[in-house]
Amino acid sequence: MAELKLRLKFLFVSLLNTFSVPVLLSTLFDPWRRDEMKVSGAPINVELHAVWMNIISRLIGAVIRATTLLTAGLLLLIAALVGALALLLWLGWPMFVLICLWQVVRHA
Numbered sequence: 432m433a434e435l436k437l438r439l440k441f442l443f444v445s446l447l448n449t450f451s452v453p454v455l456l457s458t459l460f461d462p463w464r465r466d467e468m469k470v471s472g473a474p475i476n477v478e479l480h481a482v483w484m485n486i487i488s489r490l491i492g493a494v495i496r497a498t499t500l501l502t503a504g505l506l507l508l509i510a511a512l513v514g515a516l517a518l519l520l521w522l523g524w525p526m527f528v529l530i531c532l533w534q535v536v537r538h539a
Contacts (some may be wrong), residue, residue, distance in 0.1 A: 433518060435456035435514075435517070435518065437523065439510075439514045441506060442510050442514070443510065443511075446503060446506055446507055446510060447503070447507075449503075450500070450502070450503035450506075452500065455496045455499055455500050455503075456500070458492075458496065459492075459493055459496050459500075460489050460492070460498070461489070461492055462485060462488040462489050462492055463488050463489070463491040463492035463506050466490060467479075467485050468484050468485055469481070491528055517521065
């Protein structure tokens with residue numbers, strides 16, 4: 432039982448590290464690949480263009496990071512369900528064997 436628990440914990444931690452979930456959460460609204468325009472002292476239309484480009488870059492970054500986070504969450508959910516199923520099968524296996532033996536003895 433302890434080994435199964437340890438393996439499940441390792442699976443969850445490795446999935447979290449594979450998708451860099453803590454980093455993605457902390458940088459969710461950062462610009463995509465640090466693609467940010469900086470202008471100062473430029474005409475107002477250039478500054479407004481830079482602001483819009485920065486907003487779009489942040490939105491692209493947020494969408495890509497959110498998609499990655501959703502994928503990580505889905506895989507964690509699948510891993511939890513498979514782990515729960517494995518635990519149920521592991522706990523139920525002795526009962527299954529006893530039922531099969533009882534059926535064999537009863538019909539013999």
